[in-house]
Amino acid sequence: MALFIYGTATNTGKGFFTHEDRQNFYLSGQPANVWVVGNNEKGALWLAEKNGVEKTKTEAQALVTAEVTAAQEAWDALSDEAKTRNDRPSQITLP
Amino acid sequence: MTTYKEEFGKTIKQVSSDPTDAGAEGQIWFNTTAQVFKTVTSFGAWSSGTALGQVRRKGGGTGAQAAGMVFGGFDAATALGQTEQYNGTSWTEVGDLTTARGKLGSATAGSQTAALGFGGSTAEPSNPAIVNNSEEYNGSVWAEGDNLNTARYVIAGAGTQTAGLGFGGYTTSTNRNESEEYNGTSWAEGDNLNTARGNIAGGGTQTAALGATGFIDGGGGDTAVTEEYNGTSWTTVTVCPTAQASAILSGTQTNAIIFAGSPNLTTTFGYDGTNWSTRPSMATGRDRTSGFGTAATAALCAGGDGGTPGDEGIGTVEEFNTSINVVTAASWAAGGNLISGQRNGVTFGIQTSAVFAGGHNPGGISNNSETYNGTSWTEGNNLGAPADNAASAGTETAGVAFGGSPPAGGANNDTQEYNGTDWSEGNNLNTARYAIGGTGTQSAALASGGSPPGNTGSNLSEEYNGTDWSIGNTMGTGRYKLTIFGTQTAAVAAGGDTGPANVNNVEHYDGTSWTNATVYPSTLTYAASAGSQTDGLVFLGDLGPGYGATTNTYNGTAWAASATLANAGGNTEGCGTGALALAASGGPQSGRTDGAEEFTGASTSLNVKTLTSS
Numbered sequence: 002m003a004l005f006i007y008g009t010a011t012n013t014g015k016g017f018f019t020h021e022d023r024q025n026f027y028l029s030g031q032p033a034n035v036w037v038v039g040n041n042e043k044g045a046l047w048l049a050e051k052n053g054v055e056k057t058k059t060e061a062q063a064l065v066t067a068e069v070t071a072a073q074e075a076w077d078a079l080s081d082e083a084k085t086r087n088d089r090p091s092q093i094t095l096p
Numbered sequence: 097m098t099t100y101k102e103e104f105g106k107t108i109k110q111v112s113s114d115p116t117d118a119g120a121e122g123q124i125w126f127n128t129t130a131q132v133f134k135t136v137t138s139f140g141a142w143s144s145g146t147a148l149g150q151v152r153r154k155g156g157g158t159g160a161q162a163a164g165m166v167f168g169g170f171d172a173a174t175a176l177g178q179t180e181q182y183n184g185t186s187w188t189e190v191g192d193l194t195t196a197r198g199k200l201g202s203a204t205a206g207s208q209t210a211a212l213g214f215g216g217s218t219a220e221p222s223n224p225a226i227v228n229n230s231e232e233y234n235g236s237v238w239a240e241g242d243n244l245n246t247a248r249y250v251i252a253g254a255g256t257q258t259a260g261l262g263f264g265g266y267t268t269s270t271n272r273n274e275s276e277e278y279n280g281t282s283w284a285e286g287d288n289l290n291t292a293r294g295n296i297a298g299g300g301t302q303t304a305a306l307g308a309t310g311f312i313d314g315g316g317g318d319t320a321v322t323e324e325y326n327g328t329s330w331t332t333v334t335v336c337p338t339a340q341a342s343a344i345l346s347g348t349q350t351n352a353i354i355f356a357g358s359p360n361l362t363t364t365f366g367y368d369g370t371n372w373s374t375r376p377s378m379a380t381g382r383d384r385t386s387g388f389g390t391a392a393t394a395a396l397c398a399g400g401d402g403g404t405p406g407d408e409g410i411g412t413v414e415e416f417n418t419s420i421n422v423v424t425a426a427s428w429a430a431g432g433n434l435i436s437g438q439r440n441g442v443t444f445g446i447q448t449s450a451v452f453a454g455g456h457n458p459g460g461i462s463n464n465s466e467t468y469n470g471t472s473w474t475e476g477n478n479l480g481a482p483a484d485n486a487a488s489a490g491t492e493t494a495g496v497a498f499g500g501s502p503p504a505g506g507a508n509n510d511t512q513e514y515n516g517t518d519w520s521e522g523n524n525l526n527t528a529r530y531a532i533g534g535t536g537t538q539s540a541a542l543a544s545g546g547s548p549p550g551n552t553g554s555n556l557s558e559e560y561n562g563t564d565w566s567i568g569n570t571m572g573t574g575r576y577k578l579t580i581f582g583t584q585t586a587a588v589a590a591g592g593d594t595g596p597a598n599v600n601n602v603e604h605y606d607g608t609s610w611t612n613a614t615v616y617p618s619t620l621t622y623a624a625s626a627g628s629q630t631d632g633l634v635f636l637g638d639l640g641p642g643y644g645a646t647t648n649t650y651n652g653t654a655w656a657a658s659a660t661l662a663n664a665g666g667n668t669e670g671c672g673t674g675a676l677a678l679a680a681s682g683g684p685q686s687g688r689t690d691g692a693e694e695f696t697g698a699s700t701s702l703n704v705k706t707l708t709s710s
Contacts, residue, residue, distance in 0.1 A: 012691055014433035015471050018662055020696055023427035029645070030663035030691075075458070082505040085531075085551055086456055086484055087439050087622065087667045091642045 005096060006045060007061035009034045010053035022047055029096070032068035035061045037095055062095050069093055100124070108133070114704050121420045124707065133707040138393075138420045140353075142364070142378045145396060145413035149187050150178045152399045153409035154198040154220075156213045156253075157344070157388035158206035161396045161415060165190075165208050166386035167233070169399065170198040170220045172408035179233070181208050182396065191237040197227060201251035203260035203278070204299050204345070205390055209235035210257040212278065215265060217249040226267060230278070232257055242282040248272050250342070252298030254305035254325075261286065261302045261325065264310060266294040271313050275325065277302055287329045291321045297354050299345035303327030306349045306367070309357060311341035318358065322367075324349055337365055337372050344397060346389030346416070353392045353416065356400060358383035364416065366392055378414050393418040421700045426659040428647070428679070431692030432472040437681030438462045439667040439689055442488035442497045442534075443624075447676040447694055449492040451476070451514060454483040454500065455667075455681065457689065461503045465519065467492060468680065468692070480512050480519045487534025487580070488669060489541035489560075492516060496560065498525055498543050499532040506530075506549040511560070513538060523564050527556050531622075533580035533589055534669075538562060540584040542605065545592060547576035553594040557605070559584055571610045573601045579669070581625035581632045588613065588629050588650060591620025591637065598640050604629065617648060617655055624670030624679055626695075631674035633658065633695070636682065637666040647695065649674065661693050 005027065011034055018028055026047065027039030036053065038044040048055065056064070072090040101107045110126045120136045127134050148166070155169025155176065162184030169176045177192035193213065200216030214230035228247030231238045244251075244262060251265030251272075258280035265272045273292035276283045293310035300306045305325040312319050320335040340357025347353055350369030357363070360381035365372050382400040389395030395416040402410040438455025441462070445451050448470030455462050463482040466473045479497070486500025493516035502508045507530040511522035529546025532554075536542045539562035546554050555574030558565045575592030582588050585607030592599055598619040603610045616634065623637025630652035637644060645664040648655045661679060668682025675697035681689050 012430065012433065014692075015431055017430040020427045020429040023429060023659065023662070024425060028662045029660075080505075086501070088638045088641075088643075093642075 003040050005058075006038050006040050006048065006055060007058050007095070008036055008038065008048045008053035008055045009061075009064070010036055010048065010051040013051075017051065018047070031061075031065050031093060031095065032072070033064040035065050035095075037061070058095060065093050065095060114702070116702060118420060118702070120702060130706075134704055135707060136420050136702045137705050138418045139376070139703060140364075140393070140416055140418040141376050142414045142416050144379065145415040146182075146186055147413055148399050148411040149180055149189055150176065151409045151411040152176055152178075152198075152386060153401050154384045155386035155399065156200045156202035157386040157398065158202045158204055158211045159208055159388050160390045161388070161394040161417075163208055164388040164396060165211060165233075166388070166398050167211070167213055168193050168197050168200050168216065169386055170409065173220045175218050175220065179238070182398075191233070193238050194231055194240060195227060195229060199249040201253035201262045201265070201298075202388075203253050203255045203257055204388065205254065205256050205301055207256075209233075212241065212253075212257040212260050213238075214241075214253070214260075214262055214278075215244055215248050215251040230283070242278070244283055245276055245285060246272065246274050248294075250294040252296035252307055252310075254298045254300045254307075255302035259302040261298075261305050263298065263305075263307055263325070264289055264293055264296045266313060269313060271316075275330070287325070289323055289330050290332050291319065291323070293319060293321070295341035295358070297343040297345035297357070299347060299352055300325075300349040304349040306345060306352055308345055308354050308367070309336050309340045309343055311358070334371055336367075337374070338363055342384045344385055344387030344389075344395070346387065346395035347392035348390075351392045353395060355395065355416070356382050356385045356387055356397050360401065375416075380412060380414065382410065389416070420703050422703045424699045424701070426647075426696060426698045428659055428661045428693040428695050430662070431678065431680070431694045432468065434473050434681050434690040434692060435466055435475055436462075436464050437690035438464065439682055440485045440622075441668065441681055442483075442486050443669040443671045443678065443680050444488040444490050444495045444497075445492040445671050447672040447678045450671055450678050450680065451492050451495055452680045453479050453488075453497060453514075453519075454486055456484040461501065465514075468678070477518050480521055481508075481510055483508070483510060483512070485530040485532070487532045487543060487546075489534050489536040490514070490538035494538040496522065496538045496541055498522075498534060498541070498560070499529045499546055501530040507547065511565070525558055525565050526567060527554070527558070529554055529556070529576070531576035531578075531593075533578045533592075535580045535582055535587050536560075536584040542568075542580065542584045542587050544571055544580055544587075544589055544605070545575050545578045547595075551576070551593075551595055553592060557610070569609045571603055572612055573599060573603065575599060575601070577621035579620070579623045579625040579634060579637070581627055581634070582629040586629040588625075588632055590616050590625065590634050591623055593621050598638070614654055617657075622666035624666070624668050624682065626670045626672040626677035627674030633674055633677060635661060635670060635677070635679060635695070636664070636668065649697075658697075659695070663691055663693065
């Protein structure tokens with residue numbers, strides 16, 4: 002069985018994931034509203050309850066890569082002064 | 097019908113909320129709010145301990161979990177004389193047995209300064225060279241004691257150096273049922289076991305001993321037979337749930353646990369003087385170990401056979417402990433989404449009463465300001481001047497933001513004070529800097545590090561008294577993009593960028609001078625922090641390369657990994673305490689910046705259980 006399930010869901014703020022959720026399953030938010038969720042009953046239920054759209058790992062990775070690439074291009078286009086405000090985004094490999 | 101009061105001498109109390117003190121262990125109460133009976137129960141668990149210095153199997157053991165010792169045994173076919181003592185943390189080698197041997201018996205209730213080992217074999221595995229001598233340990237050296245009347249190996253033991261008991265075992269291919277009592281000088285015959293056998297798990301005292309399970313040579317195999325000794329005679333009692341041999345017993349005749357039986361069992365059972373019950377299992381199946389322990393609540397299992405064919409012995413250790421407390425791990429949960437979050441804004445206040453202001457987004461540097469009530473963010477009055485990469489201190493009703501970058505670029509020395517409603521201009525910093533670190537209160541703030549225009553790490557420190565900034569002593573390492581937490585007189589500065597390189601340096605400030613402290617686990621820039629110098633935490637940040645979701649707690653001396661956030665990121669300050677912190681906005685290196693997460697530190701509570709009739 003795969004360790005994780007992947008999906009997109011919009012973080013609605015307070016209560017979107019609770020302390021209890023964090024004790025119950027792995028959860029990692031990524032760019033493009035991608036979420037990596039521990040593959041157990043409670044993790045799957047959480048994604049469903051958040052109206053999440055399940056993705057394959059490949060699909061999720063493509064969404065993240067596209068978002069980071071766009072952010073990198075935006076950062077590269079900044080002035081040298083503006084570039085000092087935060088570091089250049091680096092690509093992310095989903096677990 | 098017998099009442100609870102008649103049985104236990106007190107009545108069941110009615111309470112509206114559950115007790116929280118350890119004195120509740122074993123009590124029963126009626127919770128009038130939930131309308132249920134409740135109690136506090138203890139539970140046990142095995143955890144890994146420090147490995148032995150000498151791999152060994154079939155050795156002896158005595159003493160309490162955190163003050164015990166192992167001696168003798170075999171490393172492959174080599175008989176050992178080595179003795180090691182455990183203090184709960186580490187093993188120390190002490191004097192060797194006079195006669196190196198394994199499969200020996202131990203006075204299991206002995207101590208590190210008064211141990212007794214007897215019988216055993218000086219050869220392994222076949223045609224054992226059985227010995228009858230006993231040895232006494234006085235805390236320094238082993239010395240010869242009186243000889244057993246019957247030489248034997250895999251003999252079980254109980255009692256102390258001056259009131260010891262040996263029973264069962266084998267002479268070559270013969271099960272023994274004799275028991276012998278030692279008075280510190282000589283061995284005398286005791287009553288015979290009802291079931292002759294070897295490899296018995298022994299424990300308790302000379303006059304209240306317990307001998308459980310074992311192996312009956314000649315075809316009988318593993319047995320679950322259990323017997324109790326009262327100093328005069330052996331009585332067969334309730335059998336152990338699993339037939340096994342070579343196990344270890346820790347505790348007394350009426351409160352013991354048995355573990356590490358053959359063949360490589362992980363099972364643990366408890367005995368209350370009448371019945372057996374299941375306890376949590378060990379992580380590693382093993383037998384023929386050198387375990388010890390004088391209580392059912394605290395035992396240690398060291399070395400043994402690891403279960404691999406051809407195994408010559410292992411050195412790993414597991415410890416059994418019980419507790420009435422449940423530990424809830426630290427975690428981050430979603431907070432309310434900001435209305436308009438930015439990167440590199442300032443955050444001050446506490447988890448349920450905070451302010452986020454300034455920062456930048458693709459549209460430029462912001463003067464936006466929002467307040468948080470622990471649930472949702474509310475738009476507040478804007479900063480007097482937009483600021484990016486500034487620092488802050490204080491509370492939601494008395495805050496201060498200083499330094500940073502203005503929209504025109506470079507660094508500024510602005511100070512802006514917040515009273516819970518409006519921002520107003522304060523007196524300027526002496527030196528303009530951005531990516532500066534800040535902490536403290538509105539009337540006792542600290543501004544350290546940062547960079548003047550040109551991306552060079554500054555070591556300047558300034559103190560604010562609510563009116564003016566004054567120059568403090570410089571940091572040892574000049575840097576910007578650092579994070580600072582604590583107070584003006586007890587602060588911690590972590591990480592940052594010196595200009596040429598990101599660093600993991602950590603320094604303490606005592607209100608007068610900076611001193612080096614334990615470095616952060618990685619290089620770190622644009623991280624957030626919260627708490628005090630002795631109960632703080634650092635989270636998020638560029639861990640080089642890439643933004644992370646890690647949290648490390650700090651106790652004034654050491655860093656320890658804690659819960660990870662759900663979202664990696666950085667470029668935010670963080671606020672709150674070491675137990676209740678807030679990470680607001682900043683956000684991941686790409687994507688949305690309006691998220692917030694709330695940290696709750698680890699907590700301990702009583703293991704309260706509701707009583708049911710089923």
